[in-house]
Amino acid sequence: MTIDDDPSGGGERSSPPVPERGTAHELRRYEALFAARTRGMRSSAMRDMMSLTERPEVISLAGGLPDTSTFAPELYAKLMSKVAAESTARALQYGPTEGMACTVECIVEVMAAENTHVDPDEVLVTTGGQQVIDLMCKAFIDPGDVIVAEAPTYPGAVPTFDAYQANVVQIEVDSDGMPIDELEATLDRLDSEGRSPKFIYTIPNFQNPGGVTMSLPRRRRLVEVAREREILVLEDNPYGLLRYEGEPLPTLHSLDAQKAKRGGASDFIVYLGTFSKIFSPGVRLGWAVAPRPVMEKLNLCKQGADLCSSPVTQLFVAAYFQERSPSGKPAWLEHLDSLKALYRTRRDAMLRALEEHFGSSAQWTRPQGGLFIWATLPDYIDTTDLLARALESEGVAFVPGRSAYLDGRGASSMRLNFAGMPEQDIGEGIRRIGKVVREQVGLFGTLTGAEPAPAEQPPASVDPGLAQVVELPNREQRESKRRSS
Numbered sequence: 001m002t003i004d005d006d007p008s009g010g011g012e013r014s015s016p017p018v019p020e021r022g023t024a025h026e027l028r029r030y031e032a033l034f035a036a037r038t039r040g041m042r043s044s045a046m047r048d049m050m051s052l053t054e055r056p057e058v059i060s061l062a063g064g065l066p067d068t069s070t071f072a073p074e075l076y077a078k079l080m081s082k083v084a085a086e087s088t089a090r091a092l093q094y095g096p097t098e099g100m101a102c103t104v105e106c107i108v109e110v111m112a113a114e115n116t117h118v119d120p121d122e123v124l125v126t127t128g129g130q131q132v133i134d135l136m137c138k139a140f141i142d143p144g145d146v147i148v149a150e151a152p153t154y155p156g157a158v159p160t161f162d163a164y165q166a167n168v169v170q171i172e173v174d175s176d177g178m179p180i181d182e183l184e185a186t187l188d189r190l191d192s193e194g195r196s197p198k199f200i201y202t203i204p205n206f207q208n209p210g211g212v213t214m215s216l217p218r219r220r221r222l223v224e225v226a227r228e229r230e231i232l233v234l235e236d237n238p239y240g241l242l243r244y245e246g247e248p249l250p251t252l253h254s255l256d257a258q259k260a261k262r263g264g265a266s267d268f269i270v271y272l273g274t275f276s277k278i279f280s281p282g283v284r285l286g287w288a289v290a291p292r293p294v295m296e297k298l299n300l301c302k303q304g305a306d307l308c309s310s311p312v313t314q315l316f317v318a319a320y321f322q323e324r325s326p327s328g329k330p331a332w333l334e335h336l337d338s339l340k341a342l343y344r345t346r347r348d349a350m351l352r353a354l355e356e357h358f359g360s361s362a363q364w365t366r367p368q369g370g371l372f373i374w375a376t377l378p379d380y381i382d383t384t385d386l387l388a389r390a391l392e393s394e395g396v397a398f399v400p401g402r403s404a405y406l407d408g409r410g411a412s413s414m415r416l417n418f419a420g421m422p423e424q425d426i427g428e429g430i431r432r433i434g435k436v437v438r439e440q441v442g443l444f445g446t447l448t449g450a451e452p453a454p455a456e457q458p459p460a461s462v463d464p465g466l467a468q469v470v471e472l473p474n475r476e477q478r479e480s481k482r483r484s485s
């Protein structure tokens with residue numbers, strides 16, 4: 001119990017108890033003081049849910065969490081001791097805003113694993129990849145400025161875009177990511193309205209939340225479009241190294257750098273990377289790679305935000321990257337291999353469970369990597385309402401689709417994380433969601449007289465093709481649906 005919970009006021013205070021006041025009164029008291037930009041601010045759906053989903057009885061398929069339980073505790077202790085023994089003063093001191101050289105070296109190594117060669121002087125170490133999104137908005141967005149993003153988009157970027165009062169235009173993805181011809185049509189329209197976007201925001205690999213990957217022809221065309229129109233692209237790539245099958249695709253940064261012919265530097269791509277999904281979100285370290293003038297502005301913006309990212313965790317990451325497995329392989333790459341094997345199994349478990357418990361009442365994506373599956377239910381089901389029911393009656397959570405849109409769309413979709421839970425919890429979690437979905441489908445049938453979707457399907461064996469491609473309805477299907485409605 002805290003002192004605020006104690007009706008006696010902690011037993012030591014002699015002043016009379018303060019009468020209770022409603023939240024409305026409290027709000028009014030500060031309202032006039034808040035900046036205008038706070039009016040559009042919304043809490044991230046995932047952040048809100050973290051407190052609910054931390055209840056031990058809840059199976060949460062909601063978070064963006066990687067599994068950190070597989071990291072060897074002895075190695076963690078060894079690395080922390082090493083930092084303490086060898087670098088106490090540096091670890092406890094402020095560091096440079098752009099990041100410590102030893103950490104930048106690790107970033108260059110991760111980027112090389114993505115076949116992307118970067119100049120260390122173009123790297124800014126940040127407090128998570130999330131800070132890159134914030135700094136990009138801080139550096140480029142005045143209220144009303146346009147950002148073009150995918151639909152759905154990363155739910156964690158939505159509150160940031162809101163906070164800077166950006167006008168976000170979202171382009172619906174299909175199984176090959178953002179359709180670039182639609183992007184070009186949108187850019188033409190915006191141009192004709194005198195509203196050129198400040199940047200295009202894309203998550204090309206195993207998109208959060210859609211699970212889709214941008215095809216190579218679209219990557220090439222996107223880079224051409226950025227160059228032709230001189231628009232920046234923020235390439236958000238936390239998941240590129242978490243590929244479970246298929247061939248890796250080049251980063252937008254590397255494609256642009258080929259064209260720029262400036263020794264690996266890119267002209268129009270700002271690259272966002274992070275240690276969160278390949279190692280640990282707890283170290284809160286990410287990075288931006290950007291053309292020098294952009295880098296300088298981002299650096300200035302970061303100075304105002306936090307001066308520098310934690311030297312303690314920067315040194316920890318640097319110590320980790322020096323570790324070698326008995327075979328001589330870098331320990332981080334070995335750990336990455338084990339994460340990929342684990343997540344692949346979990347993805348397959350979720351796909352099987354979806355076949356079994358969602359059956360014909362839903363469509364879902366089949367990602368080749370990353371952490372997420374995006375499921376879409378019949379459009380009369382609102383997943384925000386469904387979440388309340390699922391949490392209350394079944395103790396299971398997911399991210400409702402609306403949180404991935406800025407304009408209220410996405411109501412019948414949900415994001416499911418397959419990486420952070422053991423296989424049996426994935427199966428059980430999907431079974432519980434499937435149960436609430438079937439109840440809703442049945443209720444709709446009763447109320448409207450419509451044929452309810454078939455009840456629970458018999459277990460289906462996994463189609464070997466499942467893991468190949470994503471099944472977002474493609475554009476032709478969407479268009480013919482639109483025409484016929």
Ligand SMILES: Cc1ncc(COP(=O)(O)O)c(C=O)c1O
Nearest residue numbers: 064128129130154208274276286
């Ligand atoms: C697409 C995307 N971008 C950025 C982030 C931010 O990650 P972090 O701040 O942990 O590096 C995430 C986290 O889930 C993400 O999925």
